[in-house]
Amino acid sequence: MKKVLSIILGGGAGTRLYPLTKLRAKPAVPVAGKYRLIDIPVSNCINSEIFKIYVLTQFNSASLNRHITRTYNFTGFNEGFVEVLAAQQTPENPNWFQGTADAVRQYLWLMEEWDVEEYLILSGDHLYRMDYRHFIQRHRETGADITLSVIPIDERRASDFGLMKIDDSGRVIDFSEKPKGEALIQMRVDTSVLGLSKEQAQQQPYIASMGIYVFKKEVLFKLLREGIERTDFGKEIIPDASKDYNVQAYLFDDYWEDIGTIEAFYHANLALTQQPQPPFSFYDEKAPIYTRARYLPPSKLLDCQITESIIGEGCILKNCRIQHSVLGVRSRIESGCLIEESLLMGADFYQASVERQSNVEQGDIPVGIGADSIIRGAIIDKNASIGHDVKIINKDNVQEADRESQGFYIRSGIVVVLKNAVIADGTII
Numbered sequence: 001m002k003k004v005l006s007i008i009l010g011g012g013a014g015t016r017l018y019p020l021t022k023l024r025a026k027p028a029v030p031v032a033g034k035y036r037l038i039d040i041p042v043s044n045c046i047n048s049e050i051f052k053i054y055v056l057t058q059f060n061s062a063s064l065n066r067h068i069t070r071t072y073n074f075t076g077f078n079e080g081f082v083e084v085l086a087a088q089q090t091p092e093n094p095n096w097f098q099g100t101a102d103a104v105r106q107y108l109w110l111m112e113e114w115d116v117e118e119y120l121i122l123s124g125d126h127l128y129r130m131d132y133r134h135f136i137q138r139h140r141e142t143g144a145d146i147t148l149s150v151i152p153i154d155e156r157r158a159s160d161f162g163l164m165k166i167d168d169s170g171r172v173i174d175f176s177e178k179p180k181g182e183a184l185i186q187m188r189v190d191t192s193v194l195g196l197s198k199e200q201a202q203q204q205p206y207i208a209s210m211g212i213y214v215f216k217k218e219v220l221f222k223l224l225r226e227g228i229e230r231t232d233f234g235k236e237i238i239p240d241a242s243k244d245y246n247v248q249a250y251l252f253d254d255y256w257e258d259i260g261t262i263e264a265f266y267h268a269n270l271a272l273t274q275q276p277q278p279p280f281s282f283y284d285e286k287a288p289i290y291t292r293a294r295y296l297p298p299s300k301l302l303d304c305q306i307t308e309s310i311i312g313e314g315c316i317l318k319n320c321r322i323q324h325s326v327l328g329v330r331s332r333i334e335s336g337c338l339i340e341e342s343l344l345m346g347a348d349f350y351q352a353s354v355e356r357q358s359n360v361e362q363g364d365i366p367v368g369i370g371a372d373s374i375i376r377g378a379i380i381d382k383n384a385s386i387g388h389d390v391k392i393i394n395k396d397n398v399q400e401a402d403r404e405s406q407g408f409y410i411r412s413g414i415v416v417v418l419k420n421a422v423i424a425d426g427t428i429i
Helices: 038-046 060-069 100-107 132-142 181-184 198-202 217-226 233-244 264-271 355-360
Strands: 004-009 050-056 081-086 116-121 126-128 146-153 164-167 173-175 208-218 246-249 257-258 300-302 306-309 317-320 320-325 336-339 375-378 378-380 398-404 408-411 414-416
Touching: 004 038, 004 060, 004 100, 004 132, 038 116, 038 126, 038 233, 050 060, 050 246, 060 081, 100 217, 100 233, 100 398, 116 132, 116 398, 126 208, 126 246, 126 355, 132 146, 132 208, 132 246, 132 320, 146 233, 164 233, 173 246, 208 233, 217 233, 257 264, 264 300, 306 408
Parallel strands: 004 050, 004 116, 050 081, 146 246, 300 317, 306 320, 320 336, 336 375, 378 414
Antiparallel strands: 116 208, 126 257, 146 208, 164 173, 164 208, 398 408, 408 414
């Protein structure tokens, strides 16, 4: 793995995850109470003994830079690093990144300085655990120029992905990016060639790209330098390469979720609380997910009723009910609250008791959830101050709404309260 360099694509403006991406890059969005999305691919790399890692971003990268600097600091005894490369203007290229392939193209001069044989290209907004060593071993064994990691998928979700057909040797012979209608039907295949049972193959008749690729060094450089107008791996580079190069498919048969939308992000977080076994677990000692060490005290629960939930470190909960929810670090919930099927991201700081009391006396609202509030089916971003007797329940079942001036959005029926928002006492959403 010393001959592999990993490139994690931070994505564009993250419009599908807005407003969580209003003040941060997509890979910096908090997940599972204490982690950030970028921790998933970086941890997978570290667990796979890949220690040369670049993260390419161009939007709101300050919090991502801060997180990576504080979290991933390899010692000077190896060449390991995790480094953010933000979009920059140069005399040769005055533009920002035009797509995934263009982002890598603009930094080729830096990539080629390393003595490596393969480039592993990953996405920064997926939730999965993968040992890339098996992936790269398969790439080397088949003599592939490019290998894509793929999953079998059902008809309902197929048109959201790049789909492919493969021959008996696993070589990709046809590729279509997010096909619809008749084009989608044309991409149906017998997925039993991947080792699925007949029943599974009938339920999942499509092969979808996960957006995870490994390239031979010379092939990546050739493809990027020849086709300057081709700016995206999934839409242009890989479909065109499948005609002239040995492009192989590698089956990944474990949990994988693209959490690039508010709805997918919400459901993936709440799924972590499932009993008896969640689809994805952070409790794997052999392949841990790393994040920043905050050295927070344990959470304090005072007369609370909590079921099917995850509570981050440093929380203070008083006489409340929490059901099927995820609470992030430093969450504060006052007495009489009911939190159901919600994701609370917590806070970046503690307010001292004196300051909180002073806030209340001056009519200001302290950070956290005020007394006797009800939150159901919502995402509460960091540092939100929610007053007492507030009801965030989407009472009119609105599916989409932009209420930025009031401190919230609604996406797919999920109320998303903005980072640092203040919701006044008695508000009903």
